[in-house]
Amino acid sequence: MIKETRLVENFLDMVKISSPSKNERAMGDYLLKVLKELGLEVKEDNAGEVNGGNCGNIIGVLKASGKKKYLFSAHMDTVVPCEKIVPVIENGIIKSDGTSILGGDDKGGIASIIEMLRVIKENNLEHPEIIVVFSMGEEIGLLGSKSFDIENYGVDYGFILDSSGKPGKIITKAPSAARGKITIIGKPAHAGISPESGINALTVAAHAITKIKLGRIDAETTSNIGVVNGGQATNIVMPSVELDYEARSLSNDKLENLLAETFEIFEKTCDEFGAKLENNVQVEYPGFSLDDKEDVVKIVKIACEKVGIESETASSGGGSDTNIYNSKGVPSVNLAVGMTKVHTLEEYIEIKDLVNLSKILVEIVKG
Ligand SMILES: [Zn+2]
Incomplete structure (x- = not known):
């Protein structure tokens, strides 16, 4: 169901769009268009104005009345240098040409969410209500998620795609x-x-x-x-x-x-x-700590099992949007995207990991 070529092309398109923190406008416009084409109810909130950036959080809702509500989120901004990113593919690995970061953090997460949405649409899959949030300003203090009014969406579980490590790693604790x-x-x-x-x-x-x-x-x-x-x-x-x-x-x-x-x-x-x-x-x-028996963790573990990927829960040494959503009352986990050596010029991601993460997401929504 996952179309690797489409997924990789989408990822490459996005990493070529420069989106340093508070300057996510071009990326936001790209995502607004993609989400609209996929039939989501789309809006941009005022996180840009509030935080002195040129783009708010991009929010898309795929309705499913009476169903549980799942949040899928990844951040649009990247660290620098990211003015001109030239992605290079070598032996199934995507990296930059060495003069910039790659931006797999967090466009790997965004690409997998988009692929999941495409698979749902193409195959007419039954799904929970899906709230997609592409946040701004994550790298400089979780600005977008702090500003996002998640309490108005009645979200049951949050799946944030923003951890390094292989897909299957589930961050359930962060300081x-x-x-x-x-x-x-x-x-x-x-x-x-x-x-x-x-x-x-x-x-x-x-x-x-x-x-x-x-x-x-x-x-x-x-x-x-x-x-x-x-x-x-x-x-x-x-x-x-x-x-x-x-x-x-x-x-x-x-x-x-x-x-x-x-x-x-x-x-x-x-x-x-x-x-x-x-x-x-x-x-x-604020930190968070979820038990392995919590539903949000079990949902991911079952999804991993179905696609034959080993899962493990782990704790993180740093913060992410996941901290904020947990503090706002939505049990949320941070899932590994496969991004490696993030925030350096050597950053890379394996195509296989993008595919695996997308598979896990599709199984999460299939339930
Ligand atoms: Zn990140």
């Missing part, structure tokens, strides 16, 4: 993450003439850092200071220092507790030294 700058403001002074009248921000930071938890905290939780910036010259007591901090946990509670503890230590230490604290660390996205 909650917080990120931002912790700034300690001390007081400048001449380091040689009157150091006692200054407050060295780095000294304050150092005292706090020896007390906070960093690195691997437990099996589910990590934290890190990745960048430190401060100081002007050796003869000036360092007036301020900025620490770029992040923390992640598969448990939302553990993350909250860790952040509270960390900020308290920084506050107390600043008080001790007479320094000030500015802190803009914020939770970027």
Whole structure:
């Protein structure tokens, strides 16, 4: 039922359309046309305006009254460089010519959804109600999915196609993450003439850092200071220092507790030294954790079995639109697309994986 040539051509067409984050217009127009031709009710929401981009989320609905409602979603934007992508096929593998990313992240997901819709139409397959969302701005903070009013669609299960790894891998757990700058403001002074009248921000930071938890905290939780910036010259007591901090946990509670503890230590230490604290660390996205016995997971496992592909559930170290849809109450999994070495010039995808993912999707809708 899957037509490999059609699927690959569609994928190649799409990767050639440049669509960096907030600049998805051409991609959005292409998808609006495709979804209309396939007979979906199509619209674009205001996520573009809200987030300062030139294209909203592209939404298509394939009605099936009285049936369950399934969300299928992949993101339109890619990381850079993506101005001019020249795809090359070699031994069943699609890659770029080496001067850009490929954009299989996430056009591999989009291509498989479109192929699934074509197979449904061509074969007149019975299907659940299908809500397709091609999101904008995923790569720069899950902007599109955060803006999408999924609560108005009554979705039962979400299938997001945006994981690396071979089709059959089902992401059922992903961390909650917080990120931002912790700034300690001390007081400048001449380091040689009157150091006692200054407050060295780095000294304050150092005292706090020896007390906070960093690195691997437990099996589910990590934290890190990745960048430190401060100081002007050796003869000036360092007036301020900025620490770029992040923390992640598969448990939302553990993350909250860790952040509270960390900020308290920084506050107390600043008080001790007479320094000030500015802190803009914020939770970027909430985590999720689904049991293997949940229906949304079982649906994918059964589909994989039917097409003879081994399935396995796994956890992810990062966030995706899946985090947002779970937090909005829609049990959602992130399915592997086959994209490999994403966000690099060596990114590639195997044609076989595009075909396998499309097969899995068709079985998901056939039920
Ligand atoms: Zn992605």
